Amino acid sequence: MKINGKTANEIFNQIRSQIHSQDLLPGTLLPTVRELANELEVNRNTVALAYKRLIDAGFVMSRGRNGTIIREAPTSVEMEGSVSDIVLKDLASGNPAVTALPSLSELAEHIRCTPGLYGDQVIRPDLEIVALDWLQPDLPSCFELNLTNGAVDAVERVLASYLIAGDRVVVEDPCFLSSISTLRHNRFEAAAVPVDVEGMQIESLSHQLRAGALAMIITPRAHNPTGFGLSANRANQIRTLLADYPHVLIIIDDHFSVLSTQDYYHIVPNSTRNWVLIRSTSKFLGPDLRLAFVASDKETSLRLRQRLNAGISWVSHILQDMVAGYFISPQFREKIQVTRKRYGDQRKLLVSALKSYGVSVSDVHDGLNVWVPLTQNSTAIVMQMAQRGWLVRGGEAFVLDNAGAGLRITISEMDATGTEKFAASLAQILTQNGQATEPRNK
Numbered sequence: 001m002k003i004n005g006k007t008a009n010e011i012f013n014q015i016r017s018q019i020h021s022q023d024l025l026p027g028t029l030l031p032t033v034r035e036l037a038n039e040l041e042v043n044r045n046t047v048a049l050a051y052k053r054l055i056d057a058g059f060v061m062s063r064g065r066n067g068t069i070i071r072e073a074p075t076s077v078e079m080e081g082s083v084s085d086i087v088l089k090d091l092a093s094g095n096p097a098v099t100a101l102p103s104l105s106e107l108a109e110h111i112r113c114t115p116g117l118y119g120d121q122v123i124r125p126d127l128e129i130v131a132l133d134w135l136q137p138d139l140p141s142c143f144e145l146n147l148t149n150g151a152v153d154a155v156e157r158v159l160a161s162y163l164i165a166g167d168r169v170v171v172e173d174p175c176f177l178s179s180i181s182t183l184r185h186n187r188f189e190a191a192a193v194p195v196d197v198e199g200m201q202i203e204s205l206s207h208q209l210r211a212g213a214l215a216m217i218i219t220p221r222a223h224n225p226t227g228f229g230l231s232a233n234r235a236n237q238i239r240t241l242l243a244d245y246p247h248v249l250i251i252i253d254d255h256f257s258v259l260s261t262q263d264y265y266h267i268v269p270n271s272t273r274n275w276v277l278i279r280s281t282s283k284f285l286g287p288d289l290r291l292a293f294v295a296s297d298k299e300t301s302l303r304l305r306q307r308l309n310a311g312i313s314w315v316s317h318i319l320q321d322m323v324a325g326y327f328i329s330p331q332f333r334e335k336i337q338v339t340r341k342r343y344g345d346q347r348k349l350l351v352s353a354l355k356s357y358g359v360s361v362s363d364v365h366d367g368l369n370v371w372v373p374l375t376q377n378s379t380a381i382v383m384q385m386a387q388r389g390w391l392v393r394g395g396e397a398f399v400l401d402n403a404g405a406g407l408r409i410t411i412s413e414m415d416a417t418g419t420e421k422f423a424a425s426l427a428q429i430l431t432q433n434g435q436a437t438e439p440r441n442k
Contacts, residue, residue, distance in 0.1 A: 003015060003018075003031075003036060003040070006042055008046050008047075008050040008053065009050075011040070011046070011047060012053045012054060015030070015059070016059055026070050026071060026072040027070060028069060029067050029068070030067065030068045030069065032067065033047045033051065051068055055068070055166055056165050058165040058166065058187025088386055088389055088390060089389055089390050089391065089418065091409050091410050091414065092391045092392050092393035093410055094225075094393070094408075094410050095287070095412060096282075096284070096412050097412040097413050100339045100342060100343075101284070101285060101286040106326075107285075107325070107326055109325075109329075111325050114317075116314070116316070116317030116318070120317070123145065124317060124320040126325075126328065127147075127321075127323060127327075130324055130328065132145070134257075134258075134279060135279065143277075143295040143296060143297065143301075144301035145295055146301055146304050147292065147294065147314070147320070148308065148315065149290065149291060149292070149315055150282060150292050151290075151292045152182065154278045154280075154292045155179065155182055155217060155253060156186070157307045158249070158251055158276050158300065159182065159188065159215060159249075159251070160186060160307065161304060162249050162303070163186075163214060163215060163249075165187035165188065167188055167189065167214045168188070168189045168191045168208070168211070168215075169183055169188045169214070169216065170191045170193055170205065170209070170215065170216035170217070170248075171192060172194075172195045172200060172217075172218065172219060172223060173192035173193055173401050174195070174225055174226065174399045174406070175398055175399075175400055177224075177398065179253075191208040191213045192204075192208075192400040192401035193205045195226060196228070197362050198230065199218075199220075199228065199231065199234045199235070205238065205241060206241055209241070209242075213248065214247070214248060214249065215248060215249035215251065216248060216250055216251065217251045217253060218250070218251070218252055218253070218267065219252075219253050219254075220235070220252055220265060220267070221254060221257065221260040221264065221366055221367070222259075222260055222262075222366040223366075223367070224255075224367065224368075224369060224408075225371055225393070225395065225398045225406070225408040226369070226371040227347070227364075227367045227369050228364060228365070228371075229262040229366050230265050235266070235267050238267045239267045239268070239269050242267065242268070242269050242272060243269035243271050243272075246273055248272070249274045249275070249300075250267070250268050250274070250275040250276070251276050252268070252276065252277045252278065253278050254279050255278070255283060256283050256366065256367045257279045258279075258340075259339060259340045260340075260367070261340060261366055275296060275297055275300065276295065276300055278293070278294050279292065279293050280292040281323055283368070284336060284339060289319060289323070291315050343367075343368065343412065346411040346412070347365045347370055349414070349416060350370050350409065350411050350422075351363060354372065354423045354427070357424055357427035359372060359423065359427050359430060360372075360373060368410055368412050369408050369411065370408075371406050372407040372409060373404060373405070373406045374404075374430075375405065376405055376433070376434070377405055378395055378406065379396075381394075381429055381430065381435075382394045382407070385425065388429075392407050392409055393407065393408040393409075394408075395407060395408060
């Protein structure tokens with residue numbers, strides 16, 4: 001390792017160049033600030049500033065007294081979904097049920113589409129009316145409205161509008177895979193807060209806020225992977241706590257909203273300067289027809305619009321017309337109610353079956369998934385379930401900071417017969433692997 005330079009900028013660029021050329025490999029320990037300052041005959045503050053810039057840019061990470069090391073490059077990205085030609089019964093994908101989604105021909109019946117051109121109004125008037133009707137009842141203050149290509153798109157653009165690499169972002173633990181990917185891609189630091197059946201745990205959230213987190217992403221309902229949601233009491237506790245941190249950017253990802261069986265509780269205090277509430281369409285229209293409504297304060301709206309650059313990156317007007325037409329169609333509310341009941345019944349059926357076989361699982365679930373907590377790594381259980389024909393998702397991919405092991409079971413395509421067989425298989429395998437189960441009560 002050969003590092004030259006007399007200024008912080010020169011030292012920064014030398015080390016960055018050697019990382020890019022792989023002369024400095026992931027895991028390499030850099031010299032201490034004192035050692036490098038003595039070697040280069042510069043002030044320690046010069047080296048310290050260069051190291052800070054490398055940390056902020058995500059090239060290295062500090063381990064306190066154990067030194068500063070080159071970051072590991074990501075080897076893979078965990079994603080939702082499963083391969084299309086899988087022979088197992090897929091309970092791992094996180095997808096909505098195909099039969100619960102409207103067909104393209106059904107959506108096309110409601111389109112009143114005119115071609116969109118540069119300079120046109122960014123949000124179609126009909127869709128804006130739909131969005132305001134959807135959002136206003138749950139927002140106590142005035143807001144501005146924008147559209148993005150889905151909730152993940154909105155989260156990433158908003159975070160990048162305010163933060164730089166190295167900034168800390170509060171997230172739930174276990175955490176939505178796309179949120180993990182967004183933080184890693186942008187080199188933000190995840191400030192993990194464990195969740196229970198009522199949402200983020202207050203003591204841990206308070207700790208992360210005191211430690212300097214600058215933003216938070218929170219799922220108020222149908223948390224992925226656990227299916228938990230905020231209780232009224234927990235939401236009030238979080239809102240009260242956040243009132244002491246008005247500078248923290250709050251991002252609320254209410255991705256399952258129209259299909260949720262839980263009430264929405266707003267957690268943004270009046271003192272908060274920058275916030276967004278995101279509601280998307282992918283869970284009831286399908287991932288291919290996703291867009292997200294983004295309600296926010298004025299400053300955040302302006303920053304988001306600058307990043308969207310409406311002349312290039314608007315949300316397709318054809319998609320907008322499809323969504324607006326479907327929302328205002330006579331059958332929309334009925335279809336949503338049927339789908340909401342379908343998912344709710346499937347969750348209840350699975351939870352009841354698991355409990356009947358002695359599997360420890362919460363009664364509180366919303367969304368497309370049920371979370372089965374485990375006392376050990378899920379790998380062996382996932383493999384043994386696959387040998388019996390069931391594909392389930394191990395919880396380790398979602399865990400950030402030792403939040404505990406688990407299995408995520410997607411319920412969207414389950415039926416009564418399959419649910420009973422699945423519960424029996426899982427209970428038997430859990431017992432064989434030393435997981436605690438209770439005596440069968442049926």
